[in-house]
């Protein structure tokens with residue numbers, strides 16, 4: 237008998253919720269990580285993940301979970317799940333170095349009879365064309381015969397109070413039918429609904445479709461926000477009206493740009509794959525172009541608002557409210573607040589920010605002063621720019637006391653001093 241039911245490689249936003257659910261279901265779980273700081277923090281009961289409290293972690297540690305940098309534990313695990321990052325490189329191409337590194341580590345320690353699952357978001361074909369050869373060559377074992385291999389995309393939505401790992405259906409595709417059955421059995425131990433698909437490519441593509449769908453629809457309403465302003469149409473109201481249709485419409489809202497990992501990064505994995513066929517994936521490229529333009533459009537709107545009140549951006553005090561990429565979490569990855577702040581600073585704005593989740597915020601290495609007190613910040617600023625609507629913000633303070641306000645989230649009532657995107 238193996239010492240562990242599950243070894244998770246990569247203890248980040250995806251790996252840790254998986255570790256939590258599996259431990260809660262009674263599985264013996266070990267986490268393998270390359271960052272010694274993370275290993276030390278986890279074993280000391282300090283969580284660095286929004287959706288995992290220190291109390292959750294304490295519970296997990298009591299249930300037997302540990303984090304380690306010792307790869308030999310993989311040889312003693314029945315199932316190994318890889319949850320490492322899949323970023324883009326400097327040229328905006330998929331960077332699979334972490335996936336290759338992690339599969340190499342697995343290969344060195346792989347035992348016959350194990351199940352290996354890749355969860356990292358990636359282009360269709362990665363499990364079969366990248367992971368499988370590394371695993372087979374490094375171990376001398378054959379996928380589908382000596383060990384099972386599957387892909388199952390992670391759909392975690394950090395900060396979502398309703399849907400977590402347990403109650404979000406989990407798509408699973410195996411290298412062979414037996415691989416699929418094994419992976420379905422594994423996830424069924426702690427996930428309510430597992431959705432098998434015929435192969436690893438279909439599972440990989442399902443994830444990219446979901447993210448591309450969001451990306452494209454957000455771009456649609458962002459482009460509409462720009463021309464609706466010129467047409468004098470309140471798009472926010474039109475969206476709410478359209479959303480009353482009980483079928484055939486899903487609501488997406490405009491904003492200052494897209495952040496996080498899934499929306500700005502993942503569709504590039506798909507367009508990269510399509511480009512290899514010799515033609516572009518035009519929907520994705522157009523959506524990217526539109527969404528990437530939003531921060532500079534927001535800055536132009538700040539400039540216009542100040543200008544209408546006979547003020548230049550240069551020397552004006554601009555309060556940025558909410559600098560994370562999503563509401564009510566501390567995650568700053570790819571946040572559009574960054575390009576907005578950079579551009580405002582270049583125009584000479586005097587920046588200050590308020591965000592209950594971010595204590596220290598730097599733009600290109602230069603610290604932005606933080607204002608703890610929302611009311612004080614709003615009163616002192618020449619213009620308040622609401623970038624992220626954290627529930628902790630008292631909207632009435634912004635509405636009533638802001639000298640000038642640009643609301644990029646459509647949550648404030650428009651008026652003499654308050655404009656919406």
Ligand SMILES: NC(=O)c1ccc[n+]([C@@H]2O[C@H](COP(=O)([O-])OP(=O)(O)OC[C@H]3O[C@@H](n4cnc5c(N)ncnc54)[C@H](O)[C@@H]3O)[C@@H](O)[C@H]2O)c1
Pocket residue numbers: 245246247248249250251268269270271274319320321322334335337338341355356357358390391392393394497498
């Ligand atoms: N964060 C999300 O909301 C989310 C949602 C769905 C899917 N995903 C996908 O899941 C994957 C992981 O994302 P994440 O947000 O958890 O990333 P993350 O950066 O939070 O965590 C990944 C961890 O893997 C570790 N790591 C890197 N290389 C390693 C290696 N060779 N061996 C062991 N550990 C290694 C890193 O140190 C890091 O702690 C990505 O492909 C991402 O696209 C993320």
